[in-house]
Amino acid sequence: MKWNYGYSVPESKKLRVIINTDAKNEADDQYAIVHALLSPKLMIKGIIAAHFGTHRSDRSMEESYEEIQKLLTLMDIQGQVDVYKGAERALADETTPVNSEGAQLIIREALKDDPSPLFVIFLGPLTDLASAYLLEPKIADKLTAIWIGGGKWPEGGREFNLLNDIHAANVVFESSIPVWQVPINLYRTFKVSIAELEKRVKPCGKIGKYLFEQLVELNQSPRWTLPYGETWVLGDSPAVMLLLDHHDFYYELKPAPRFTQDMYYVHNLKNRPIRVYHYVDQRATFEDMYAKLALNFPPEE
Numbered sequence: 001m002k003w004n005y006g007y008s009v010p011e012s013k014k015l016r017v018i019i020n021t022d023a024k025n026e027a028d029d030q031y032a033i034v035h036a037l038l039s040p041k042l043m044i045k046g047i048i049a050a051h052f053g054t055h056r057s058d059r060s061m062e063e064s065y066e067e068i069q070k071l072l073t074l075m076d077i078q079g080q081v082d083v084y085k086g087a088e089r090a091l092a093d094e095t096t097p098v099n100s101e102g103a104q105l106i107i108r109e110a111l112k113d114d115p116s117p118l119f120v121i122f123l124g125p126l127t128d129l130a131s132a133y134l135l136e137p138k139i140a141d142k143l144t145a146i147w148i149g150g151g152k153w154p155e156g157g158r159e160f161n162l163l164n165d166i167h168a169a170n171v172v173f174e175s176s177i178p179v180w181q182v183p184i185n186l187y188r189t190f191k192v193s194i195a196e197l198e199k200r201v202k203p204c205g206k207i208g209k210y211l212f213e214q215l216v217e218l219n220q221s222p223r224w225t226l227p228y229g230e231t232w233v234l235g236d237s238p239a240v241m242l243l244l245d246h247h248d249f250y251y252e253l254k255p256a257p258r259f260t261q262d263m264y265y266v267h268n269l270k271n272r273p274i275r276v277y278h279y280v281d282q283r284a285t286f287e288d289m290y291a292k293l294a295l296n297f298p299p300e301e
Helices: 029-037 060-074 101-110 127-135 137-141 166-173 194-200 205-220 237-244 282-296
Strands: 015-021 042-049 083-085 118-122 144-148 179-182 191-193 231-233 251-255 273-277
Touching: 015 029, 015 101, 029 042, 029 060, 029 205, 029 237, 029 282, 042 060, 042 101, 060 083, 060 205, 083 101, 101 118, 101 127, 101 137, 118 127, 118 237, 127 137, 127 166, 144 237, 179 237, 191 194, 194 205, 194 231, 194 282, 205 282, 237 282
Parallel strands: 015 042, 015 118, 042 083, 118 144, 144 179, 179 273
Antiparallel strands: 191 231, 251 273
16 A cells, blocks of 8 residues: 655554454444554554444444445555454353454464564454464464453443453453553543544545545434534544554553453452553544545545
């Protein structure tokens, strides 16, 4: 993929990245996917379509797969990025993996002899990472997982990405895989106004128009009560910014908890520490996304 920038990123600073996304769950994954694809620091090794439970659809993973393909087509890069199907459902328990194209991609890329660091960002449930680890535990020290998910620290509580596979979250958190967690009390701060998106995103080609219009359509849906009519939460976008800038002074190292079935944290365990972020720069995130959209899909005068 060749994008329109007056700068380049040194090879030594580039990262291998796999995106795992429940892309058709709502309207924010699409923004994060496009932002990541437009970022020259990120060598995208594949996008995995994730399920988003069975609350609204019996084919949620397939819907995510179709949405990813649609985004690539609108960006005119179809065929340039490999797309894989993840698990169709959550894990049945904490010992039985779901083998899928997505889990195999994670294993394959993690075990590859490549000096570039590997990050896998999870914008939905952790099903495919838990499955990959259960299938091949050797991957544990060969990647870093960034997860948008989990309830408010330190108490926890209901959170959608966790809800869709609590077993998988427990597998990952009790493994030795490096995890950077962006819990709900952080990702819900990534608010934008819909008017802002109309001005900054909609004019940017077919992809900008689609990003805006699919969000507006969901905002009009009677089943969608939050956010609040004139704002939206682009809650998956912090994962992309953490790849661009690790925000080294804005997290705490905490022993990884377990999750109860009602999604509260169980602390005081002897698990390895994980990064729990409490701040990601919202201004830098959105301005970088807007700039990359405008540079590559220039608004018409």
